[in-house]
Amino acid sequence: MPKVLIADDLSTAAVEIFRNHGIETDIRVGLTKDELIEIIPEFDGLAVRSACKPDADVIAAASKLKVIGRAGIGVDNIDIKAATAKGVVVMNTPFGNAVTTAEHAIAMMFAAARQIPAADAGTQAGKWPKKNFVGTEVSYKTLGLIGCGNIGARVAERAKGLLMKVVAFDPFLTEERAVELGVEKVDLDHLLSRADVITLHTPLTDQTRNILSKEALEQTKKGVIVINCARGGLVDEAAVRELLESGHIQAAAFDVFAEEPAKENVLFGAPNFVATPHLGASTVEAQENVALQVAEQMSDYLLTGAVTNALNMPSVTADEAPRLKPFIDLAEKLGQFAGQISDHGFEEVVIEYEGDLADMNRKPITAAALAGLLRASRGDVNMVSAPAILADSGVKFSESVTEDSPVYDSLIRIKVLVPKTANSDQAGWRSLAGTVSAGRPRVVEVKEMPLEGDFSPVMLYVNNLDKPGFIGSLGVMLGEANVNIATFHLGRQAEGGEAIALIGIDGEPAADVTQKIDSLPHVRYAKVLHF
Template identity: 80%
Template sequence: MPKVLIGDTLSPAAVEIFHARGIETVTKTGLNTEQLIAEIPEYDGLVVRSACKPNADVMAAATNLKVIGRAGIGVDNIDIKAATAKGVVVMNTPFGNAITTAEHAIAMMFAAARQIPAANAETQEGKWPKSGYMGIEVSYKTLGLIGCGNIGSRVAERAIGLKMKVVAYDPFLTDERAVELGVEKVELEELLKRADVITLHVPLTDQTRNVLSRENLAKTKKGLIIVNCARGGLVDEEAVAEMLESGHLAGAAFDVFAVEPAKENVLFGKKNFIATPHLGAATNEAQENVALQVAEQMSDYLLSGAVTNALNMPSITAEEAPRIKPFAGLAEKLGSFAGQISDFGYDEVVIEYEGEVADLNRKPLTAALLAGLLRASRGDVNMVSAPAILADSGVKLTETKTEASPVYDSLIRVKVKTKATKNATEGGWRTLAGTVIAGQPRIVEIKGMALEGDFSPVTLYVNNLDKPGFIGALGQMLGEAKVNIATFHLGRTEAGGEAIALIGIDSVPADALMDKLEKLPQVRYAKVLTF
């Protein structure tokens, strides 16, 4: 009988699902890392919310663990890389909290606009401070959305119902989807200038970290209200504190913080600052929905091998697994590659299947590729949510199949039509292709150039001109920086033309080294990729 450890509070109805399926459960909440390490070896599954933190040390001790289920969306508390290396499937419940979080953001906006918490406190102290609180109407004001995906679009719907003008910054929001939602798509600079209220709805990634920096906050209107119910680390908290003191900001309402639990913070005690302890998903309805969903998903996996809403492996049935699994891994890596080099978003995605792979069930392969593609910019995207997220963004998806492949038994090719922006000199198509050789994914084409390379965990990708001296200069730079080269693969159009270098390295190079590399006269583009 499989055995599941419930590491955070879970509804009795969800626990009953495990029992009805013949799965034993033990509930032990509040375990620290040492206690979790001691407990985990005897369990096949682990259920968590946000408090229980299965890190790399826990994974190392998890000798029998097969699946971790997150009752919710965010998986910041789970070391997915360590889980993947251990062969542990990580699942989440991607849609159960969207409405609840959107409603919380709207509630926080109203609370800041009318200074409700402070007015409530003084009223209950018997002060009756009627003249001390002059609120702000939100109707006919401009709401700036940073992120207009699953949750942001729901905030937009509610804000429009309040007669607000909504502008949205989201590189992956198409013009068509913006029209459908009734929002105006703008660049970040314009949003900063126009918004009366800014609310954030993006994951914390390298591209979104500190998106409301001190510099960006200085570009905003006096009297702005900021709402953050997404992730800590998106906003410069010290700058917000100073601007609340100076009066540049009329209010700020945060449900999330850079360090959690936030027992102390520079924002605490500031005028018209409102804080809640990460309650965005904390409603009875949302908690029940995600708990029931995660119990069903984990039971299916432990009993039949079916994988649903997985973050680190494709969703496939037990019958399909032997044939599909290696190609799903290839598709996810091709998508991740394409996503990481599409710096300014994209309008269209084309996936081509050639040869034997064209006859397989392509739905999980496409979902795996889209998950890899979107995860580069949107964080916690899984195979179930990826197609819906892409559809919601309005990005056009085309899938084709060809029975024969000229060179390989099977080939998967992805083409991404990237956007050109005022900060980018070029858009156009990015093309990658790969195959499976001896059970392992291999990349065999980049930008139409043939090469054969592996997906190293850390890969330096360089698009350069095929000129003498480049490889020597690159090798010398990496050597001087003590960055060891594991693999080196090259491709080119013709002698002296455009070329590609794909270098597997043992460590992530410093920013200073990348700056130096990009200044080489032969280099057109350079990026560190992780797989």
């Protein structure tokens, strides 16, 4: 009989789901790391929220563990890389608390605009401080959304109901989806200069980290209100403190912080600052929904092998898995490739299948490709949530199937349309193709240029002009930067024309390496990729 450790508070109904499936449960909330390491070898499953932190040490000790289920969206508390290496499936519940988080953002906006917490404290202290609290109306003001996905769209709906004008910055929001939501799509600079209230609803990724930097905050209107109910690390907290004290920021309300639990923070005690302890998903309805969902998902996996909402494993049946697995791996890597080189988002996605893939169940392969594509910018995207997230963004998507493949038994091609507002050298269609050879995924085409190469954990992608001396200059530069080359693959359109270099390297290069490569003659684009 499988055995599940419930290490954070789940509802009684969720515990009953496990037991009704015949799964033994042990509820131990508030364990220290050492206590968790001591008992984790007994369990096949681990159910958590955000307090329990199964890191690499915990996972290393988990000799029987097959699945970790997160009742909620964010998986910052779980070491997914360690879990994947150990063969542990990590599941989350991506849609269970969107409404709750959106409502909390609206509540925080009102609390900041009307200084409700401070007014409450003064009133209950017997001071009757009426003259000290002159608030701000939100009706007819401009709300700036940074991120207009599943949660951001719900915030927009509620803000429109408050008669606010909504502007949104999201590279993956199409004009059609913006019109449908009744919001105006803008770039970040326009949002900063126009918004009376700014609220963030984006995951924490390399592209969004510190998106509201000190420089960005200084571009905002005097008297702006800043709301963060998304993720700590999106905003420069010290800069917010400074601008609150100067009066440039009228008020701020944060539910999340760079370091949690936030027992101390530079913002605490700042004027007109409202704080809550990561309550965005903390309603009875949301807690119940995600707890029931994670219990069902974990039970299904432990008893039947069915995988749902997994972040590190495709959703396939046991019968399909052996045949589909290498193609799912290929599709995800091609998607990751495309996502990492689409710095300005994309307006359309096309996936083409050729050869033997015409007769396979392509749905999980497509889902894996979209998950890889979106993960670079959206963070915690899995195979189940990826198609819905893409659809909600309004990005056009299509598939085509050809029974014959001119060169390979099977081939997957991913094409993304980069918007014309992006760098003119990089706008337009980008195309990547790959195949499976000897059970391993290989990239065989980049921007319609043929090449053949394996995927490496860290790769350097360079788009250049085919001119003498480029390869030598690049090799010297990498050598001087102490970057060891593991593999080197080249492709070109024609002699002297556009060319591609795809280089597997041993380890993460220094941050300035790509800048130096960009400065080489004939280089159009360079980026470090991770797979």
